[in-house]
Amino acid sequence: MPTLYRLAADVTVVAHVAYVAFVLVGQLLTLVGILRHWQWVRNFWFRTLHLACIAVVVIESAWGITCPLTVWENRLRALGGEEPYAGDFLAHWAHDLLFFQGPPWVFTLCYVLFGLLVLATFVLAPPRRPGMGRRKTAAEPKVSG
Numbered sequence: 001m002p003t004l005y006r007l008a009a010d011v012t013v014v015a016h017v018a019y020v021a022f023v024l025v026g027q028l029l030t031l032v033g034i035l036r037h038w039q040w041v042r043n044f045w046f047r048t049l050h051l052a053c054i055a056v057v058v059i060e061s062a063w064g065i066t067c068p069l070t071v072w073e074n075r076l077r078a079l080g081g082e083e084p085y086a087g088d089f090l091a092h093w094a095h096d097l098l099f100f101q102g103p104p105w106v107f108t109l110c111y112v113l114f115g116l117l118v119l120a121t122f123v124l125a126p127p128r129r130p131g132m133g134r135r136k137t138a139a140e141p142k143v144s145g
Contacts, residue, residue: 005080010071019053019069026050027118034125047127051118061108076093 030050034039040046060067074084 002080005076006082009073009080009082012069012076016067016069016073021071023050023053023057023114023118026053027114027121030121030125034121042125042128044113044127044130047122054111054115054118058111061104061111064104 026046027050030041031045032038057067059065077084
């Protein structure tokens with residue numbers, strides 16, 4: 001049974017990394033897409049989900065809430081007989097990957113600043129509302145399907 005808990009903890013880490021990657025890579029692609037006029041970066045659902053994801057991180061950090069994914073992973077690791085780590089997910093992995101250690105307020109500040117960047121992008125280059133696709137000009141031929 002401990003192996004099952006460790007596997008579940010590893011799956012939780014993968015989900016956590018995917019969440020973080022969605023927020024970071026999503027913002028990078030959105031900025032590049034705005035500059036390159038990629039239409040998909042104006043997708044309402046993508047942009048709204050992206051904004052909501054970073055809003056959750058900012059709220060958790062500002063209110064001192066440990067991310068539920070971190071809590072679940074640590075609990076699963078303990079149940080699997082492994083030593084859970086202290087602190088939040090990004091702080092732990094940033095320390096392990098970059099040997100960077102800082103007070104929690106530094107991470108909170110980074111989350112808030114990144115959240116403000118996402119919000120500014122959302123406001124300055126807003127997504128298209130559903131059903132508000134590109135309008136055809138008179139020169140564009142109709143496509144029958």
